[in-house]
């Protein structure tokens with residue numbers, strides 16, 4: 001089978017399944033393999049400001065059900081994976097990227113090397129630094145106004161902009177994970193119906209962590225498919241210019 005046909009089949013057959021079989025286990029290797037692939041997802045500046053919390057203990061799974069509003073996907077899941085953003089790791093990850101570039105330099109640094117080093121040393125702090133009083137937002141607003149006055153400049157100012165950026169990358173990881181689980185012959189249901197505050201407390205998530213979504217994993221059943229898959233017509237979402 002052609003790669004494109006395999007991929008099409010995978011995407012077309014993936015459904016959000018909300019009721020998993022109680023009798024069929026999902027091997028830990030399948031989940032680990034899917035998480036390993038999720039880790040390869042594209043992400044902003046390769047900062048990898050995310051964390052994947054894999055819940056496999058029966059006791060924790062049980063405690064998670066009411067926190068996921070009693071949804072049957074959570075209640076019947078064999079595993080849950082909580083995808084979180086980690087803005088608080090920005091310094092560490094910028095340094096990690098910086099050191100990787102430094103290590104890769106042989107002889108005189110090239111223009112690209114220098115640009116990379118400056119990117120992680122100078123630009124990342126401007127983009128990711130956050131303070132509760134909004135001083136950094138004001139600083140970014142000033143830069144955007146000045147630099148963007150008469151030429152193109154990235155409109156990136158507020159903490160909301162930072163959060164959107166982090167959740168974009170994390171959601172891509174969740175999607176890679178769901179497709180990988182589908183390729184293992186199992187099913188998933190992404191969920192945003194949960195009590196984020198209580199989940200954070202139960203899992204002792206770091207203070208800066210924000211949950212992008214929780215993905216339930218199991219062997220889907222017919223009961224778990226709530227009707228035909230529907231999408232609005234393509235001409236309402238694909239626009240050419």
Ligand SMILES: Cc1cc2nc3c(=O)[nH]c(=O)nc-3n(C[C@H](O)[C@H](O)[C@H](O)COP(=O)(O)O)c2cc1C
Pocket residue numbers: 014015016017018071073189190191192193194213229
């Ligand atoms: C970010 C996100 C959050 C979702 N939250 C829930 C949820 O809390 N409960 C649920 O049953 N389905 C949830 N879904 C699944 C969607 O309802 C589902 O993807 C959509 O109806 C399309 O169906 P399909 O995935 O089978 O193609 C969520 C999907 C996404 C992407």
